[in-house]
Amino acid sequence: MTQQIDSDGRLRHLLTLDGLPRQTLCHLLDRAGQIRDAAMGRINRRQxxxxxxxxxxxxxxxxxxxxxxQVAAQRLGADVLNFDASTSSTRKGETARDTLKNLEAMGVRCFIVRHSDNGAVHDLAAVAGEGTTLINAGDGRSAHPTQGLLDALTLRQAKGADFSCLKILMVGDVRHSRVARSDLHALRTLGAGEIRVCGPASLLPEDDTLAGCVVGDDFEQMLQGVDAVMMLRLQRERMEEGLISSLEDYHRDYGLTAERLRLAARDAVVLHPGPVNRGVEITDEVADGPQSLILRQVSNGVAIRMAVLETLMT
Incomplete structure (x- = not known):
């Protein structure tokens, strides 16, 4: 079995959506939908x-x-330890592995890990003790599985469970985005009918990340008739690296405006993982408009993370 699924088919860690069985992915989406009232604090599940x-x-x-x-864990009744690397012994040279093992020795059995290095969470999972579970909260450019799940849940709520009839457009910096990779894994697993990807060539990956996608750099052409537009955050350091000429030019070519959104299907929805660079990837009118599901994504994030914690820890 894979590193994240044990010999009994049980999810032990959540490291990536790549290769995650459709049944497991759908179980997490279903469970998140069932406990959404608890996620919003309307039902007590602290036991x-x-x-x-x-x-x-x-x-x-x-x-x-x-x-x-943190909210998800607390609403399930767990004690939450918030580790801040900037004020920890990592500044004294302690490795991430030693940090994990020391916290394990204190009785902590679930670690939600964010790290700047690709594969860092997989490496920690490999040395975790029996009964310890790890959740990837974003590692390098590799994966952000709970973001992929919450985006899939948001789309499913808006468009129904049959993704085969959907045309979905992803726009922006896919090359450096772990969110994009996890979204693509989820969309493929759920059988999305057509996945379009749009952005300047400098911000699109050169590997097989976009296999099976319709790829182009003409935003208005790619918007035609799509059911959902998934905007990605433009990391401003890309301008410093010379990958884009200016924020103004990027907005001119790839910013989602109300006028451009009218090229999509009449009932198209808009997603963005945040933080939003208003006036760069998206205008206020769209971000705060009736077709925007950005805040729904945030609230779904609590439900998804409750479902993941519950699945892994019970």
């Missing part, structure tokens, strides 16, 4: 993980993901 300890082991900054996991 589920009472007495368990969860650590958010973040070696990179985060707002939405870290806060969402």
């Amino acid at each position: 589920v993980l009472a007495g368990s300890s969860v650590c958010t082991l973040f070696f990179e900054p985060s707002t939405r993901t870290r806060s969402s996991f």
